[in-house]
Amino acid sequence: MRYLVILFLFTISISSFSQTTKPINLDWRESTIVYPNGKKINTLDFTRASLNEKNSWLPEYSHLQLTGSTNEIFTVELFDTEFKLLSSTERQILRNKTISSDISPSIHSVVIRKQIYQQVLFIPIRKNQLTGQYEKLIRFSLRFKRKSQAKSVSQTKSFVNSSVLKSGKWIKIAIDTTAVYKITYSQLIDMGISNPENIRVYGSGGGMLAKMNSEDKLDDLLNNPIYMDKGSDGVFNSSDFILFYAKGPRSWRFNEISGEFEHENHLYSNFSYYFLSSDMGSPTLIPSVSSLSSSNVSATGFDDYAVLDKDEINLLKSGRLWLGNTFDVTTKYSFNFSFPNLKTGEPISIRTNLVARSSSATKFTLLSGATTIGEVEIPSVNTGSYTASYASKIEKKFINFTPSSANFELSLDYEKSSPSSKGWLNFLRVNARRNLLFTSNQMAFRDSKSIGAGNNALFTLQNTNNKILIWDITTPESLKSISANYSNNTTSFIADASILREYVACDPSGDFPTPSIIGSIQNQNLHGLAQTDMLIISPSKFLAYAGQIADFHKTKDNLKVSVIDQEHIYNEFSSGSPDISAIRNLVKMFYDRSTSELDMPKYLLLFGDGSFDNKSNRENNTNQILTYQSKNSLSPTQSFVTDDFFGLLDDDEGEANGMLDIGIGRFPVNTAEEAQIVTNKIVNYNNSEWGDWRSMICFIGDDEDNNTHMRNANKLAVQVETNYPQYKVQRIFLDDYEQITSSAGQEYPDVNMEISESVNKGSLLINYTGHGNENGFAHEHILMLDDILSWKNPTKLPLFMTATCEFSRFDNYKKRSSGEMILLRDKGGGIGLFTTTRLVFSSPNFSLNQNFYNHVFDKDSEGNHLRLGDIMRKTKNETGYGINKRNFTLLGDPALRLNYPAHTAKTLQINNVDISQPTDTLKALSKVKISGEIITTSGEILNDFSGTVYPTVYDKATSKSTRGNDGDPFEYITQNSVIFKGKASVTNGKFNFSFFVPKDINYQYGNGKISYYANSINSDASGYTNKLVIGGTNPNADNDKIGPQIELYMDDEQFTPGGMTSSSPLLLAIIQDSSGINTIGNSIGHDIIAVLDQKTDQTFELNDFYESDLDNYQKGKISYQLSELETGEHEIHVKVWDNVNNSSENTLEFIVADNADLILKHVLNYPNPFTTNTGFYFEHNQASRELDILIQIMTISGKLIKTIETTVNSSGNRVGPISWDGKDDFGNSIGRGVYFYRVKVRADDGKVVNKFQKLVILK
Missing domain, CATH: 2.60.40.3800 (Immunoglobulin-like)
Structure with missing residues (x-):
């Protein structure tokens, strides 16, 4: 951005x-x-x-x-x-x-x-x-x-109650061109049609559905009249056939203003589809109507048209505009047109639509042979600005060319203004007049010149025979056969010409195209479904996973959920052709049928990825479920993709205009593996581990544009702190950190580390404000794919809110965005994203972001937090009609609720004084006692709540200034100096805890804050109080001169110095001190610090990672995840201060083993020698993996006497003891002596290693 x-x-x-x-x-x-x-x-x-x-x-x-x-x-x-x-x-x-x-x-x-x-x-x-x-x-x-x-709210047309597809046998067929088609009796038998004499044709091809709700919409399949040839015996049998008229995917419409026939390519399908059945009753035959008796106008010619319009190139990978020929290396193309029996004395109408990208104006010349018909000048664009229009598009009409024959050539010659200029042909369309002479076996015709109020037109079609049929195909589902007059190879008829009517003449004895057979389809009846709370639309290959999501919401949330195969939608709502409006119309059907909020659909989940290329089967295309693309395809700031289209359901809405009536989310999955990953995330999220991560909100702010993004991020943080103070707020402002220069440019490695720590430790929400793209955040390469793939937070998944450019551009099948990978990341990442898919802009982003925080903590009328779809819907509706908000998409489950703490933790007393009364000041070097309780939202104590409360006590809010790396420093207020972080028991809803106020507090008086998180076995709570005054010092403090005790381990407390670890071990520090541990960070040099390998650039501040033991402020633990350490020997040095500012240090040596191979070290048994019992131990380099262990004990001659098998889930790098009582496999004690044993270990990825050792038995 x-x-x-x-x-x-x-x-x-x-x-x-x-x-x-x-x-x-x-x-x-x-x-x-x-x-x-x-x-x-x-x-x-x-x-x-x-x-x-x-x-x-x-x-x-x-x-x-x-x-x-x-x-x-x-x-x-x-x-x-x-x-x-x-x-x-x-x-x-x-x-x-x-x-x-x-x-x-x-x-x-x-x-x-x-x-x-x-x-x-x-x-x-x-x-x-x-x-x-x-x-x-x-x-x-x-x-x-x-x-x-005023007029009534809704004037909707009702939908049919059931689909014709609900019963009977159905065969689906496809056609690619508008024409009369033929199917023989034998072909019907081969399709499996049991009663060919009752065959019916259903469907309504002919272009895309309307995108505006106010326009007529197709509702279920229409019965099309057919022509049935029964031969001389009058029985439909082996030598007979049917003819029917079918409209192809490209549509044509007459524009009364321009006088031209205009085309529209189908954006979603190259075929139209029809359906055959012999189980719906007698065939519907084309009725015959008489020719009118008199005429007042004669039609001796008719309008015809042709177009060259190839959909091959989308310049921005966005929008609906697809282009054909590229004018670059080749600057001239020629195209052949043919209009049989062309009225050669009349000029034709040529319309061309051309596109060019050039920093200066360029020109196309339209020619026929050497004759110049005209020129099209294309304006320049600003090629140096990525927000400017990418290219210019001009459409121009020419009516000054009269072909000399029915076959003619048109050429386009592109004149470049610079070597970088490039042009494209959108379409080249010709409207021409032809003489009414019958050609081939079928010929469609119409005459715009005969139209007029009260007109009856005489059509005289020459070069015919007495078998010719004339069909009025103006409305295909009510097609009629006109009883025409035949004489001397001429067929004539008189018909109403008050409106434009379409006709086709055909010779039933001739050859006709045959449709392609798709095959038999199952019965379906979407029109007959009951009202539902949630719709899940999926391609067939993901239906099983969609069913798991549906079962989850049915069981957990008591929602009514319908899982629908998207092909079934197309069959009933768009005559089998893929069309986004078919999906929208299905949703609208449920919306229109609802009578109240209770039965109104609430959520739509699109279970599948989308693509800007909605039609092609190009390799790796991701068009699992169609996407709505904007009309604008050339402006990066005006072209967009949005799933909002499917939720704009009122009659005056459509395209991208209106207010959302339903919450919408999408899973951008392309494979069964991805579908299972996301499904598992959603289902397992309800069982996420307890922890104060559920009350943590992280705000990340970019450092560009005169601190605008940090300022906006800080305003959002203040909004949460002010309105929802029970939540903890973390600020990660880029300018707070050291900026380094690398070969890739400016970078913030510590910011990446801080974000990853926030993810791995857990956050309910992570909010980013600033620049970004499909690769990550900011210009300094924040949150790139490697960072996302390194996360390990499977049970603490945040929701991401990214107010940045195109971070989750899911519809670009040529590139997987970082936003998508956050959702698709197995065993980590995020539970969802409210995120951007195109260029967005700072000020409207901030407005939408503010509206998001107006609703993300809201509750409904029953006291439940809103689901993601409700939050998204309300946020967008409050942000109005603009394009910018359409660029925000929910990648996730719209029916999911975040893991908000359910209840409230309330402070009752400070040092035995009721919180409602003035309390003693909390002074440095003094001991403080806090008591409280867990209550419901209505204020009642939860007597059955027993578990643990995690209090975090903060010093007063302070002003902080950033570094000014790329401009002026930014000042903001923060309250993040932790006086104490611990945990205490909760019994029957009551808790109390004590802590020691550090010497390093800010001695000025002011209000501190206590934040709480608590959990029992099956519930949790959060809360806060700021009714405590902190400042001054205790004049009677104890004279403590002894520093903390420090014990260091890797991965678990079984670790021994010099042992093996993986490349990402967990540092554990067990710390104890009578005065408690200093974590406040107010004084320079008094932080908890770890230094790796005596390198100052490998220094880690660990204040935030310290947590006191249960009910004991004097002892606690640090758990800190190291990552990407090099193979070999390492040491880590840890320094800790107590609250009186006494310090201690300790050092631990360890060896990082290559994770590629399974390695065992320090294989031993203890005691050794032994008499009755011993234990086997070893170290390995595959921490946090399941290991199958086989121990075989043998005599010195190699005879196997004892086998021990076990499986362990090793959290650390040390296993043991695996006990043995000195007896063989038959339970007999073995004799005194020396024995060999083999330890064989197999990891869950198939890696195997063996080690041999010896033991001695003394008896």
Whole structure:
């Protein structure tokens, strides 16, 4: 995200209806720079403003007011207004802009889940008519008044109650071109049709479904009339056939304004599909109608058309525009057209649509042979800006060319203005007039020149025979055969011409194309499904995994869930052709049928990856479930992909316009393995381990753009700290860390380490604000793929919120994004992402991010936290109509709830004084006792809650300044100095704990904070208090002069100095001191520090990793994960301070063994020699793996006398003791002497190693 751009965003505050609103304050901020198409514009801005081109980039305020389900029209007015004069800088921005003297809000209604809201819009700037000064509105209220009744909320057409596919045998067939098709009796028998004489054809091919809900939609399969040839015997049998008219995937429509026939390629399919059955009753034959008796206009010619439009290239890998021929090395292409019986004396209409990318204007020349027909100039684009339009597109019509024959050639010649200029052909389309002469065995025709009110047209078709059939195919499902007149090789008829009608003439004795047979399909009836809470749509190969998700929500959440094969959707809603509107219409069917919130669908899960290429079968394409692509395909800031399309369900909505009525998520999976990984994550998330990670929110801020991103990240952190203080907030601001220069550029290695630690330790939410792309965050290579693959947090999965550019561009099948990998990461990563798929911009990102935190901790009417789909839906709806919000997608399960702590941990007393009373100041070097309880959200104590509480005591909030690596330092307030972090028992809902206040506190007086997390076997709680004053020192403190005791281990406490580890061992430090351990970090040099191999660049601060033992502040443990250590010998040196500032140090040596091979060391038995019992021990380099162990004891001659087998899950690198009582396999004691033994170990990845040793028995 290189620039700070705000595009087409409405940010909305929502409140339930009242006569007037509460006072509303506008938080005006520094001016903002926008870059529409790469052009820099400076404009005014306020928090949650909308800036768009229609308002000349002036900030617009938007407000939503719930007015219920009644249908009334409202007016709105501003009152209690307060203005402020604009500064000279702000006035300069308004130069050359028209500012009104009055602020006049506009108001219109919108519908969200069948509830009506009034949306108010206005620009809060005026030119005071009394003073002539420019002023900005800073405070106001809104007053709503009912005006009149309005139209009803919904005027939906009802869906059929059941599908024709619910019973009978069905055969699916495919065609690729609009034509009359033939199927013989024998072919029907071969398909398995049992009663060919009752054959019916169902379907409605012919292009894509409408993307707007207001347009007519296909609902189930339509019965198409057929022509049945029964031969001379009048019985449909072996020598007979049927003919039927079928429309191919490319559609043509007449444009009355241009007078041309215009085409539209199908974005999702190269075929149209129809369905055959003989189980639906007698065949529906084409009815015959008589020719009209008189005419007032004659049609001697007809309109025909042809187009060259190949969908091969998508320039931005985004949007619907697909191009054909590339004009680069080859700059000229020729194309042949043929129109039999062309009216050669009439000019044809040529329309060409061309695209070019060049820093200066370029030109195409249209020719026929050596004759120049015309030129098309293509404007330049800014090739140096990645936010500017990538290329220019021009469409031009030519009507000055008259071909001399029915077959002619057209050429396009591209004139480059520079070597880097490049052009593309979108389409070359010809409209021509032909004489009404029958050609081939079938010929479609129509005549736009005969159209007129009250017209009856005489069509005279020459070169025919007496077998010719004339069909009116204007509406294929109600096709009619016209009884025409035949005489002297001429067929004529008179028909209504008040509207354009389509006809086809065909000779049933001739040859016709035959459709391709797809095969038999199973019965289905999506139209007959009961109302459901959740829809899961999946390709067939993922249905089993989708079923697991459905079972999970049915069992855990009591949700009604329907799992639907996407092919079944296409069969019932788009005549078998893939089409995104078919999926939307299915969802809309459930929405329209609902009668209340109770039976309204709530969640849609798309179980499969998507692709910008919705149609092709190119290698590695990821089009598992179709994607909605924007109309714009050339502007990086205006082209987008969004799953919101499937949730815009009201009648006046569609495309990307409207408010979400359902929560939508997608699993971007392509293989069964990926599907199982994500499914396991969702199902297992409910059983995640307990821990205070459930109350941790991490905010990451980029250091670019004058600290804008850190400032925004900090505002979000403050928003959480202020409104939800029971949660802990971690800030990772890039400018807080050392920036280094490497061959790859500027980097922040410590930031990557800090983020990985936050992930591995666990966070409920991780929020990033700043620049990014498909590879990671920021320009300094933050959170790259290798970082994601290193995470080990399978039971502590965070939700990621990434307000950055295209971090999760899931529809680019040529590249897997880092965002997708966070969800697809096995045994780690994230539980989901509310994330971006295209370029997004700072100011609207921040607005959406604020709205996200307005809802992510919300609860529903039953006191339950919202599910991810609800959070996403509410967040987006409050962020309005803009393109920017459409670039945010939920990769995850929309019906999942995060692992929020369920109850509240409450402080009761400090040093035996009730928290509601003034309490003693917590002074340095004093001992403090805290007591509390676990309560429900309604305030009742949980007497059955017994477990552990994890208190973290913080010193006062302090001001911190970043380093200023890339600009000015950024100052912010943080409260992260930990006085004490421990754990205490909770019994019957009650707890208490003690701790020692460190000498290193800030001695000024002020409020500290205690954060709690607690868990029992089956529930948890969080809480806080800031009603404690910290400061000063205890004058009567004990005179402690002894430093802490330190014991060091690797992986577990069985480790011995010099032992083996993997390349990523876990450092364990067991620490004890009578005064407690200093973790506050306020004084330089008093942190808990570990130094690896005496290298200063391998120094780790471990304050945050120390945790006291249960009910004992004097003893605790540090667990710190090392990673990617080199093979060989190492040592780690740890220094610890107590709360009185006495220090101690200890050093541990260890050996990192290569993980590629299984290695055993220090194989021994102890005691040795022994008399009755001994234990076998060994060290290995495969920590945290399952090991199969075989110990065989033999005499010195090699006779096997005892076999011991066992399996261990080794958390560390040391195994033992494996006990032996000195008896053989038959239970007999063996004699005194020397014996050999073999230890054979097999790891779970198949690696095997053997070691031999000897033992001595003394008896």
